[in-house]
Amino acid sequence: MDKVAKTDHSINDLISHRWSPRAFSEKLVPADALASLFEAARWAPSSSNEQPWAYIVATRDVPGEFASMLGTLVEFNAGWAKHAAVLAIAVSENAFAKTGAPNRNAHYDTGAASALLCIEATARGLFVHQMAGFDPEKARQIYGIPAGWEAIAALAIGYAGDPNALPQPYKDRELAERTRKPISEFVMTGKWGHTASFLS
Ligand SMILES: Cc1cc2nc3c(=O)[nH]c(=O)nc-3n(C[C@H](O)[C@H](O)[C@H](O)COP(=O)(O)O)c2cc1C
Numbered sequence: 001m002d003k004v005a006k007t008d009h010s011i012n013d014l015i016s017h018r019w020s021p022r023a024f025s026e027k028l029v030p031a032d033a034l035a036s037l038f039e040a041a042r043w044a045p046s047s048s049n050e051q052p053w054a055y056i057v058a059t060r061d062v063p064g065e066f067a068s069m070l071g072t073l074v075e076f077n078a079g080w081a082k083h084a085a086v087l088a089i090a091v092s093e094n095a096f097a098k099t100g101a102p103n104r105n106a107h108y109d110t111g112a113a114s115a116l117l118c119i120e121a122t123a124r125g126l127f128v129h130q131m132a133g134f135d136p137e138k139a140r141q142i143y144g145i146p147a148g149w150e151a152i153a154a155l156a157i158g159y160a161g162d163p164n165a166l167p168q169p170y171k172d173r174e175l176a177e178r179t180r181k182p183i184s185e186f187v188m189t190g191k192w193g194h195t196a197s198f199l200s
Pocket residue numbers: 018019020021077129130131132133134153178
């Protein structure tokens with residue numbers, strides 16, 4: 001399915017070809033490919049090189065673990081994510097490990113790690129669909145996530161499936177056009193609300 005971003009300015013193919021499907025093939029992800037996704041996350045930049053991220057991963061070929069992680073998702077997400085080959089939960093440490101001072105960029109850095117993971121996935125013909133719709137406290141209980149760490153997003157990872165096999169309401173969303181705000185709305189120079197001069 002062609003969901004390639006229709007961009008106003010040229011960007012790298014890996015970015016324009018990344019998108020978040022709900023139709024996943026049940027084909028398993030080879031261990032070395034999966035390891036490479038987290039290797040990409042590993043090399044993300046972070047404030048003070050703190051690397052405040054962790055990922056808990058459940059693969060379809062370990063059914064008990066997969067079902068347990070699926071059970072942390074809200075119903076809407078579990079309805080489609082149950083077909084993904086891999087589920088993961090991104091966890092972020094809220095304070096600097098060495099000093100205990102609050103790390104106000106921790107979520108930003110964990111998001112950056114997940115973004116690189118998504119790009120590495122695209123390069124390997126894999127897709128990632130991130131989710132806010134899960135229960136972080138349930139995840140804390142199941143996995144024993146320690147105090148000071150917070151589960152912030154779930155991820156479904158796998159190969160593309162058949163969008164026409166999806167039930168509604170997923171199918172319509174899968175086939176809908178991808179949209180974005182114009183750059184002029186969020187890139188500014190000089191003063192808040194003033195579109196960056198290089199864009200005009
Ligand atoms: C942090 C985060 C949370 C998201 N939560 C959900 C979710 O709970 N359920 C869902 O179906 N999609 C979720 N998405 C996917 C977004 O809806 C999707 O990224 C957005 O619509 C843009 O589409 P694209 O990724 O295909 O470009 C989430 C994405 C991110 C980054």
